[in-house]
Amino acid sequence: MTAIPETPHRPDPTIGLGAVRDAIEGACTRAGRDPRSVTLVAASKTVPADVLERAAAAGLTVFGENRVQEAKTKWPALRERIPGLELHLIGPLQTNKAREAVALFDVIQSVDRPGLCEALARQCDRQGRRPRLFVQVNTGAEPQKAGVLPELADDFLTACRQTYGLDVAGLMCVPPADADPAPHFTLLAGIAARNGLPGLSMGMSTDFAEAIAHGATHVRVGSAIFGARARVQRDVI
Numbered sequence: 001m002t003a004i005p006e007t008p009h010r011p012d013p014t015i016g017l018g019a020v021r022d023a024i025e026g027a028c029t030r031a032g033r034d035p036r037s038v039t040l041v042a043a044s045k046t047v048p049a050d051v052l053e054r055a056a057a058a059g060l061t062v063f064g065e066n067r068v069q070e071a072k073t074k075w076p077a078l079r080e081r082i083p084g085l086e087l088h089l090i091g092p093l094q095t096n097k098a099r100e101a102v103a104l105f106d107v108i109q110s111v112d113r114p115g116l117c118e119a120l121a122r123q124c125d126r127q128g129r130r131p132r133l134f135v136q137v138n139t140g141a142e143p144q145k146a147g148v149l150p151e152l153a154d155d156f157l158t159a160c161r162q163t164y165g166l167d168v169a170g171l172m173c174v175p176p177a178d179a180d181p182a183p184h185f186t187l188l189a190g191i192a193a194r195n196g197l198p199g200l201s202m203g204m205s206t207d208f209a210e211a212i213a214h215g216a217t218h219v220r221v222g223s224a225i226f227g228a229r230a231r232v233q234r235d236v237i
């Protein structure tokens with residue numbers, strides 16, 4: 001990261017939201033896709049609850065948080081006030097937080113290892129809940145990043161189904177920060193296609209249009225809607 005933004009978060013998310021919606025529509029038109037085939041997941045880490053409430057009032061219904069702890073402090077109250085919201089976990093999940101994650105999230109996008117699958121399967125059974133699951137693929141094979149390695153993805157997906165009885169809805173990736181994302185989107189789309197997975201969560205503020213051209217069904221957009229985050233929080237991804 002280069003510049004450290006001075007003012008985290010715009011108080012009014014509607015301007016950013018309008019621009020992002022227009023850009024999604026434009027990208028869909030260029031790709032010959034129905035805009036309804038792309039879900040905007042508003043990446044809301046570090047965004048305070050009052051701004052989220054305004055975003056929901058402006059029609060945003062799907063939100064993604066990175067940390068179980070932060071989601072727990074913000075979302076139960078918001079969801080009580082605003083029905084119909086959908087909450088995704090888009091950050092790495094520790095196995096010992098599987099219980100809380102299953103209780104809190106409608107979609108968990110960061111499934112990436114057998115121990116976590118086991119914990120999620122157990123919690124789904126115990127709680128009678130079935131959050132939709134995406135498997136995160138570390139397309140750039142970055143050592144510090146979560147996700148299954150691309151060459152291990154097929155076997156892992158088979159294990160999810162056969163060993164753990166988990167239904168996987170799609171794949172997610174976070175390409176390396178300084179790389180051209182296109183090859184990563186192509187790689188993820190290829191793994192999804194050969195495994196018969198309909199969901200593709202890829203594309204963030206700087207590259208969601210490109211991700212849509214590569215078939216993204218979910219784009220995770222934060223700063224383009226809410227404004228820049230402080231650097232310390234940027235580093236969590």
Ligand SMILES: *Cc1c(COP(=O)(O)O)cnc(C)c1O
Nearest residue numbers: 043090204205220221222223237
């Ligand atoms: C924060 C985050 C995003 C959104 O990033 P922006 O660049 O702010 O759009 C997307 N995906 C993940 C996993 C994130 O942590």
